[in-house]
Amino acid sequence: MMNILKIASKNLMRYRRRTILTTMLITIGIVAVLLFISLSGSFRALMVGQITDSMLGHIQIHKKGYVASIESLPLTLNMKPAMVEKVTDYLSERDDIEAWTTRIKFGAMFSNFKETTSIRFNSIDPEMEIATSPLLPGRLIQGDREAAFVEPGKIVIPELIAKGLKVKVGDSIVIVATNREGSVNGNTFVIRGVLEGISGPGGRDGYMHVDDARNLLRMEDNEISEIAIRLKSSKNLSKIHKEMSTYFGQFINKAGKPAFDVHTWEKLSPFSNIAKMIDMLDLFIKVMLVAIVLISIMNVMLMAVYERINEIGTIAAIGTIPSRILSLFVTEGLLLGILGAFIGSVISFIVVYIMNVKTISFSFGRQENLVLQPTLDMNEVLMISMVVILVAVLASLQPAWKASRMDPIEALRHF
Amino acid sequence: MSLIEANGLCKTYQAGDIAVKAIKEASFNIDAGSFVSFVGPSGSGKSTLLNMIGCLDSPSCGELHVASTDVTSLSQKEAAIFRGENIGFVFQDFNLIPVLSVYENVEYPLIMVQNWAAAKRREQVLELLDAVGMKEQADKLPSQLSGGQKQRVAIARALVTNAKLVLADEPTANLDSATAHRVIDLMKSMREKFDTTFIFSTHDPKIMAEAEVIYTLVDGSIENKEELAS
Incomplete structure (x- = not known):
């Protein structure tokens, strides 16, 4: 040779x-x-x-049917505390998960006392949210990036609404929302930051503290719209998603159908x-x-x-x-x-x-x-x-x- | 003992609708260690006959045994192996591989054909180069050699595998008269030294006279066999 x-x-x-x-x-x-x-x-x-580090996380878990209706942000398809507990217990046992966060997502009316527009909110626990979406504070184009992302009484709004309604950090505004029973409630908030919009679902949402959302929507239970999960390594995404889908697939609702939906970011974002x-x-x-x-x-x-x-x-x-x-x-x-x-x-x-x-x-x-x-x-x-x-x-x-x-x-x- | 036995050998080519008989019923025996020449004008069938003896072409009819092997039914691969083990070739145009040195050209059959060990290979190549007087030119490329030197290297390459038979088709056609005689003399001396059978074709009367046995071909038939004193 x-x-x-x-x-x-x-x-x-x-x-x-x-x-x-x-x-x-x-x-x-x-x-x-x-x-x-x-x-x-x-x-x-x-x-x-x-997308994953400032918004979606790598995997999201919802109640079955929520993602199909996500445009209307239905509060009726929130996960009840028992379901949330099942998920968080499971996540706590896995060592390949960096962090997770729970979100209540809802639509509301935003008023600057002169004009009104619609807005979508993610209500969050700021510490859990930042652990899951570490790049989220980096999207603040107005407001202190080092301070707590949201705190009770203070909200972060998307850039489009800030420009459209000519509001800025420090302004007082009113948020009015309808809860799942149909009753309307409104509260006054101070704008704490303006968030740069990015493409994809949730890319133009505002942020509110979870306690404010519960108060506004008069929620008594620990209901959650979605749980976003950040993995330690995104290379294991397919494997972990498969394991999670198998695990949560065993839970059946009263109609005899799966109780949970488990999606990777690829299924949720058009960028995929x-x-x-x-x-x-x-x-x-x-x-x-x-x-x-x-x-x-x-x-x-x-x-x-x-x-x-x-x-x-x-x-x-x-x-x-x-x-x-x-x-x-x-x-x-x-x-x-x-x-x-x-x-x-x-x-x-x-x-x-x-x-x-x-x-x-x-x-x-x-x-x-x-x-x-x-x-x-x-x-x-x-x-x-x-x-x-x-x-x-x-x-x-x-x-x-x-x-x-x-x-x-x-x-x-x-x- | 005959090294080559041909009986009723013929070769017919198809040129369109016409069948051209290149060799007609040729029968001959060539003894081992002899120095033989096939002579005749262009188109008389010399090259065709040498190609059949050299297993490069197969006869259309007749029997042909070379070194006790029936070579008429060998496959392409079997024929290649047979040639590599038994036959050396010297070509009119020398056909040295231009990219290889003199040494490597002579070594080539031992690598590509017979797979000799390196030390044995070197010894054999140097012996052959010495025998043909080209040892000093071992590192030169063919392009750096004269025609006579190239043919010397080609003779060394033909003999390096200890071939029983060397076939030389018009080996002197591209050489001047003096060089041609030196090449024939070298072939003769190699025959003596290695006891190899040499068969060459020529149409040069001065060169054909160097052979011990001369077969004269005319229009594909052996017209005459002449044995000269060595």
């Missing part, structure tokens, strides 16, 4: 310009793919991080579709790379066979068996693949390092100065390199087969 490697590498050196051009093509393909994956992965991680599109683009770019490698290597090897027909005739005549001739040409393709993959990977690592040193910021929607921190996953690099090498070998097979099956007499006559 070493001798075939030696001869194959000498053949590549012999057609140096062609070898360099082919290697460059593979290298450029690898670099383009790895950089695209690195940047898109960084963008994806950034956006997903924003963008994330899937990014994954599709990644795949598309990878397919492009495979096509580039396949065509370039096949072209080079076909040329190599064509230019060396006489030589193939010679080695066949002196007794080289067809499988050895085949392995010689396949080895040339293999070496081209290895060379291109190696150089491409090294260049990609260097470029990603430079991109991290020279900060790359961008705007997405209304969010500005988002900083990308591209990284290269070694497993991804190895996987792509292996695919390229494999494709290089596959692309060499047809020309190599042609070479190995050549009639020595015909080949010897060829000039």
Whole structure:
């Protein structure tokens, strides 16, 4: 094998310009793919991080049917204390959960004494909420980010309402809400902060202390609309979601149907579709790379066979068996693949390092100065390199087969 | 003892609708260790006959035994293995592999065909290069050699596997007269040294006179066999 490697590498050196051009093509393909994956992965991680860390958490648990009716924020589909206890007991026993928070979600009317508009609220325990959504205070565009996020009598409102009704931090406003029995109640609150809106469900909600919500809605029980959960590692999301779904699936309501719904953030956020599109683009770019490698290597090897027909005739005549001739040409393709993959990977690592040193910021929607921190996953690099090498070998097979099956007499006559 | 036994050998090519008989009923025996020449004008069938003896082509009819093996029914792979073990080739255009040095060209059959151990390989290659007077040029590439030197290397490559038979198709056609005679002399001396059978084709009267046995081919038939004193 070493001798075939030696001869194959000498053949590549012999057609140096062609070898360099082919290697460059593979290298450029690898670099383009790895950089695209690195940047898109960084963008994806950034956006997903924003969604999960400032709003949704990784997993949410609701009473069955709540998510289907979430637009109307139905108080009638809140979880009763017994259900909440079942969930919190279960969560307390798991050591792969970083934190969880309970929320009462409801719709209300917001009045600045001159104008009125509708608003959606998450009523929360601030400590539990921040533990679950650590980036939430970072979305405050007005108000103290270091102070308690909400406290009784003070609320955080979304930017759109602050602008629309021309209110600011420190202003007094009135919130009026209807409870589950249909009675209307109103309370005065002070605006403690204004929150930047982000895309996705809950991205334009206001925040209120849970005690205020219970008072406003005249709730006597510890009812909860949703429980949001933050995992210690989002890599375990699928596994944990499956385990939770299995566990909570055993609880049946009076109608004989499952009592709980367990959703990952992907099921709740429209950004998951963008994330899937990014994954599709990644795949598309990878397919492009495979096509580039396949065509370039096949072209080079076909040329190599064509230019060396006489030589193939010679080695066949002196007794080289067809499988050895085949392995010689396949080895040339293999070496081209290895060379291109190696150089491409090294260049990609260097470029990603430079991109991290020279900060790359961008705007997405209304969010500005988002900083990308591209990284290269070694497993991804190895996987792509292996695919390229494999494709290089596959692309060499047809020309190599042609070479190995050549009639020595015909080949010897060829000039 | 005959190294090659041919009986009623023929080869017919199909050129469109016309069947062209390249070799017609050729029968001959060639003894081991002999120095034989097939002669005749272009198109007389010399190369076709050598290709069949060398298992590069199969006869359309007749029997052909080389080194006691019926070579008429060998598969492509079996024929390649047989050639690698028994036959060396010297070509009109030398056919050295341009990317390999002189040493590596001679070593090539031992690696790709016979898989010899490195130390034994080196010893054999150096012995052959020494025998053909090319040891000093071992590191040179074929492009750095003259025609005569290239053919010397080709002879060394043909002999390196201890081949029983060396087939040389017009080995001197691309060489000047003096060099051609030196190459034939070298082949003769190699025959003496390694007890190998040499068969070559030529249409050059001066070169054919160097053979011990001359078969004259005319239109695919062996017209004459002449045995000369060695």
